[in-house]
Amino acid sequence: MSTFHCTSCGRAIFRSEALLQRVTLSSFEGHRAECYAIREAIDEDSLRRYDVSLHEGWYCCRFIMMRMVQDKFGTGDDLLVYSDAVVEVADGQAPPALASRGSVVKLGKRDHDAVISAPANQDKLLVVKHGAIWCPPCRHMDVIISRLIERKALPEVRFFELDTDEEPEIAARFNNRAIPFFTFYYGGRQVKVDVRGAHCVDGGIVGAIPEQALFTFCQTLVDRLGKPDRRTA
């Protein structure tokens, strides 16, 4: 017997006896959103609640558990827990050291504008992903962005994230209500983009972006914005 714990905060989420099956909710560019279907959680009431059109759920520091309100994936009333958000610990064993959230800096209303205007960031393209931890396309983008950072594929780009639930004031600066939503900054100002084939609102891009497309788009933007400096160098 064992207990599954949150990989970020370590809290116990469900017991192995509650495990029904493992399901794949979606697959996007090699990243599969794999979930455990479970009967019940250990202490659902102490988790934070959310409710959106297709699903409802509960989470702690990182998205933990949901239930499809429309049975899109044939999972019925089962609770779904993303497998990459939990770690199994056998009874009698000590929980492992907690995983870090990676190197994407999370912005809040106290530091959002300061980070954009910081002197050290003036010659970098800053990409801010507005999203929420319960949003599957946002999670896909987290994986893609982590890959680009690990590969050091875009040294002139800095990625940030903004939780739209925690920071509604900044999210409300844009005429956009969908996530993920990407905004771009260079030299202390927003770079408004209008990309053919993408849904753009208020100079930002709405929706998930394939890895290669995000890479090419950022690199093209960096090349264009960085040109005057390069000429004088």
Ligand SMILES: [Zn+2]
């Ligand atoms: Zn947690």
